[in-house]
Amino acid sequence: MHKYVIKRLLMLIPVVIGVSFLVFFIMSLSPGDTARTILGENAPMEAVEALNEELGLNDPVLIRYARYMVGLLHGDLGDSYKSGRPVFNEVMSRFPDTLKLAFWGMLFAIVLSIPIGIISATKQYSLTDSISMVFALLGVATPNFWLGLMLIIAFSLHLRWFPSGGSEGWKALVLPVITLGTGCMANITRTTRSSMLEVIRQDYIRTAKAKGVNSKTVIYRHALKNALIPVVTIIGLQFGSLLGGAVLTEAVFSWPGVGTYLINSIKAKDTPAVLGCVIIFSICFSIVNLCVDILYAYIDPRIKSKYK
Amino acid sequence: MKNERNKKRSMAAEIWQRLCRNKMAMLGLAILVLLILAAIFADVIADYDTKVVAQNISERLKGPSAAHWFGTDEFGRDIFARIVHGSRVSLVVGLVSVSVSMIVGGSLGAFAGFYGGRVDNVIMRVMDVFLAVPSILLAITIVAALGTNLINVMLAIGISGTPSFARIVRAAVMGVKDQEFVESSRAIGASSITIIFREILPNCMAPIIVQATLSVASAILSTASLSFIGLGVQPPAPEWGAMLSSGRNYLRDALHLTLFPGLAIVVTILALNLLGDGLRDALDPRLKQ
Numbered sequence: 001m002h003k004y005v006i007k008r009l010l011m012l013i014p015v016v017i018g019v020s021f022l023v024f025f026i027m028s029l030s031p032g033d034t035a036r037t038i039l040g041e042n043a044p045m046e047a048v049e050a051l052n053e054e055l056g057l058n059d060p061v062l063i064r065y066a067r068y069m070v071g072l073l074h075g076d077l078g079d080s081y082k083s084g085r086p087v088f089n090e091v092m093s094r095f096p097d098t099l100k101l102a103f104w105g106m107l108f109a110i111v112l113s114i115p116i117g118i119i120s121a122t123k124q125y126s127l128t129d130s131i132s133m134v135f136a137l138l139g140v141a142t143p144n145f146w147l148g149l150m151l152i153i154a155f156s157l158h159l160r161w162f163p164s165g166g167s168e169g170w171k172a173l174v175l176p177v178i179t180l181g182t183g184c185m186a187n188i189t190r191t192t193r194s195s196m197l198e199v200i201r202q203d204y205i206r207t208a209k210a211k212g213v214n215s216k217t218v219i220y221r222h223a224l225k226n227a228l229i230p231v232v233t234i235i236g237l238q239f240g241s242l243l244g245g246a247v248l249t250e251a252v253f254s255w256p257g258v259g260t261y262l263i264n265s266i267k268a269k270d271t272p273a274v275l276g277c278v279i280i281f282s283i284c285f286s287i288v289n290l291c292v293d294i295l296y297a298y299i300d301p302r303i304k305s306k307y308k
Numbered sequence: 309m310k311n312e313r314n315k316k317r318s319m320a321a322e323i324w325q326r327l328c329r330n331k332m333a334m335l336g337l338a339i340l341v342l343l344i345l346a347a348i349f350a351d352v353i354a355d356y357d358t359k360v361v362a363q364n365i366s367e368r369l370k371g372p373s374a375a376h377w378f379g380t381d382e383f384g385r386d387i388f389a390r391i392v393h394g395s396r397v398s399l400v401v402g403l404v405s406v407s408v409s410m411i412v413g414g415s416l417g418a419f420a421g422f423y424g425g426r427v428d429n430v431i432m433r434v435m436d437v438f439l440a441v442p443s444i445l446l447a448i449t450i451v452a453a454l455g456t457n458l459i460n461v462m463l464a465i466g467i468s469g470t471p472s473f474a475r476i477v478r479a480a481v482m483g484v485k486d487q488e489f490v491e492s493s494r495a496i497g498a499s500s501i502t503i504i505f506r507e508i509l510p511n512c513m514a515p516i517i518v519q520a521t522l523s524v525a526s527a528i529l530s531t532a533s534l535s536f537i538g539l540g541v542q543p544p545a546p547e548w549g550a551m552l553s554s555g556r557n558y559l560r561d562a563l564h565l566t567l568f569p570g571l572a573i574v575v576t577i578l579a580l581n582l583l584g585d586g587l588r589d590a591l592d593p594r595l596k597q
Binding site: 014018021028031138140143157240267285 | 434449536537575578582
């Protein structure tokens, strides 16, 4: 098992290198003169040239990337063009807020979707199943930023139950969490239902039932455990869309997280900040996928036994 | 030859019959046909210059009425007309970006699956890197780097959807490449490219069609998301996400500014998802069982 975890951890290294190169390369395609963006349109040509030289922007992209990677290994993502402060500090100061949003969003999605998926599967074609599937379909089709706006209209402007922005107190968390978690919840519900439907038709479930095992025990001890692999996979994949969704949700609720910082940095053409945000998000996503892979081994003893 | 054509036709007819039996898929298809017709005849339904982009301040922020079914926006423009013309933008972006993903990702996946070994390893590791960046973030990065215009948006969404197609086509090609008809094609001296594109890929169309339908939905959603944060289609062009973004400032007094463009997105995505799910069941009935 340790061998498996170490192998997966080592595989993270080329992914991080690849992601950082991809994002760095894309950002280097950016048209326009960075030094001019920093100094302003009226800056003298000599000053622009000097700043380009100072920032190393005249070097080839591979040299700049190598320099960036050396910095990255030391936790240095460069300095923001806008504030002049280190991007790493800027991102990390906002990261807890984004993490809080993503954590509660995912928890909201998991806590509701798995029981709904199980009930839908065990009562297939019932009214409960139909209602939950309609909601799941709508949840997948609804853009989270629109859902956020509709929630603001209903619960902030009319009922005045929750604030429409900010991040102070639990009340400020409710609407962003629902906004962010609904799409994930819908996807996980659909996967749980189809995975459970597949499992409960298996022979061993029929055998357990025939032996007189209590139906709850059959569902939760025999079926659910075997239906979990695709559910865990979709939870891992949904984390990626959750991070992407966090950018939009933060924009709707003026949430002071990395997403808002990313959008402001794009508008200010602050390349190091954009680069830093995307790399941090991608590393997070890779780590979550790594955790999902490790979790497989705990859920499915067949995977675990391969590495014994 | 005639028998083969009949067999192909009967297979298509069988799939179509299976699709027709799925009421939800038919509902999705009907909505989609309406949407395509609205996009094609948008100029007949509402004139672009006078109703979609021309400002009419005396009519600003009017609620839904007989004259303006979905009301008017902050510049007095008819929201229904903008939604109808917006369907053009959404469908074009959806179709073009999915075509980019399908051509690039599909070709890479086909080569990886067909050649295997080192080619497969290199291509799929590069795709893994792309997959490690959440797709909307990748699209945001590309648009941030290249600039905000319609072509860059299509390119960004197309590139971010490439790895999923590569994976699906690779898996499908690997399942087909060892079959007898491929062997016989090789035996008569067909080149690898001919075998991939004329023999293997036509036999892998089922998962590709399903993926394409579902990808159009996510491309439309990504376009709206990019426009919502100001990185997509720029005003005054009518785009659903951009309309939502500008309606944010009038949430309290003019709900219709955000309600109708949002509903347009929901209905379109829902229709595409219903059709995609239906196609998946029709093309592979085992999945439904």
